[in-house]
Amino acid sequence: MAARRLVPLLDRVLVQRIEPPTKSIGGVLLPESTQSKLNEGVVISVGPGRRDKEGSLLPMGVKVDDKVMLPQYGGNEVTLGDEDYVLFRDEDILGVLADK
Amino acid sequence: MAARRLVPLLDRVLVQRIEPPTKSIGGVLLPESTQSKLNEGVVISVGPGRRDKEGSLLPMGVKVDDKVMLPQYGGNEVTLGDEDYVLFRDEDILGVLADK
Amino acid sequence: MAARRLVPLLDRVLVQRIEPPTKSIGGVLLPESTQSKLNEGVVISVGPGRRDKEGSLLPMGVKVDDKVMLPQYGGNEVTLGDEDYVLFRDEDILGVLADK
Amino acid sequence: MAARRLVPLLDRVLVQRIEPPTKSIGGVLLPESTQSKLNEGVVISVGPGRRDKEGSLLPMGVKVDDKVMLPQYGGNEVTLGDEDYVLFRDEDILGVLADK
Amino acid sequence: MAARRLVPLLDRVLVQRIEPPTKSIGGVLLPESTQSKLNEGVVISVGPGRRDKEGSLLPMGVKVDDKVMLPQYGGNEVTLGDEDYVLFRDEDILGVLADK
């Protein structure tokens, strides 16, 4: 099946959720609290943004490859090929994750 | 029965859903996840758009023949002839699908 | 009973629903999907429109005798004489039907 | 009991519902559909209207003695003397009835 | 207990409901419909009004001692001394009552 591409409209952001690991790198089973990362994802593609009243594009808050924190509710689940994704409005994404 | 045409008003978009195939081209039954494409459709016709406060038409985000990703909820189901369609506001369409 | 006339206020549109035929012209009973035309109607009268902030009338999207597609929900059912009608706001009418 | 007068505030309209006749002029019992006129009324008094942002009064859509079509829901029921009335915002009145 | 005074804030209006008489002046028991006046009241005090975007006070629609018609729902019940009152926003008061 040929890979396909979804170009989000307006200020939408296509995100792929990061599956939380169930074992640590050393092989130890991780407690449930450590698995709560299902609300994290990677930005796959971003829309052009909404326009303000004068017609100028409002800048987006995230960019492709950003690791982002997602809200627990909302978003539109979509399937492309055999992968699951979720679309959020830019303003609903909670924050960007970075290594310290 | 004569074919009829629906001209959407304002920023509405007339979409025909794409029925997901239940068998692959080679004849193998596809798993259910591959069938989740019912939220995809083809744009049949588009309205002129809404007007801003100065009376100018706001540009539409999609055009006829675009393959689009639809939200799981919302839209107005309509029947023309013996075909089923769904009408969405332009801003509710999630994105445009393209082959990579 | 003397016929009466209803002049809609603001941007309201008075519509008479088109009863779907239950038999084809040739007399064959039509399947249920073909009868789903109950959301189609004919525009009987239209209001003058709403006014914008400067007091100018905003143009209406439909005119008398237009065949229109109605949303599945909403509208105000009214009876004039012994006929049933429904009133919709202009912006809630989905589209105008035309023969190709 | 002395008759009293209610002066509506803002864009409110005081309406008295028209009781549907249960018999025709000739004395024949009318079918129920003919009795559905309970959503019709006569305008008893009107408020001065709301003001726009510059402080000018916005014109009202109906005037005293207009026969009007009322929505099925909403409005504030009030009693003056031993008569029942209903108050609607001007923009909620569906239309004005006229003999053809 | 010393009498106290409540100065309403913004566009609030302090109203004391008029208890409907249960007997006519002549001593005859009144039917229930005549007792529906519990939605009438007397204005006890009024706030200064809300301010528009330029900071000017918007005029209030009612004044102290006005007899007013109240909506069936809403308002804030308060007790001052051993009397019950209700506070409404100015725009929620339906109308002013006057003897003809």
Place this chain on the structure above:
Amino acid sequence: MAARRLVPLLDRVLVQRIEPPTKSIGGVLLPESTQSKLNEGVVISVGPGRRDKEGSLLPMGVKVDDKVMLPQYGGNEVTLGDEDYVLFRDEDILGVLADK
């Protein structure tokens, strides 16, 4: 436990409810209606106010030590030390109480 101070943000007002007396000064048990004063409070601290679109602070309607009438619903209950307080937006406070 050291006393602490809460500085409200925006147009919030920190209020301490006045417990209604259950006995009169003379020692007589008060009826329940006289105890309904639980919606009265004293203003402990006030926020700086919200800003309008030009960035100017909008004046607050109440000040520290004002005796105020509170709505029956809403507000945020907070505990400081071992005292209970409630935070309201300035515009939700019904009025200011004064001795006549």
Place this chain on the structure above:
Amino acid sequence: MAARRLVPLLDRVLVQRIEPPTKSIGGVLLPESTQSKLNEGVVISVGPGRRDKEGSLLPMGVKVDDKVMLPQYGGNEVTLGDEDYVLFRDEDILGVLADK
């Protein structure tokens, strides 16, 4: 597991709740009312703020290390490493706590 950093978007504030002590410094079990401090937290990081219509950043009400009072409802729970946090919009934070 490497520590990670969450940079909040727009006017969001990342807060870590302060666990209420269950025993006083002297070792005495504290009554439940004294434990109601779960709505207090420390600001860990703040977003840049929202922009007004001209594109200027609106100033945030709180800053890193502020001790803040949180509303009882709302917010987005997130986990970073093995610590729990909560994200609030700046305008939903009730106030800033200070020692007298």
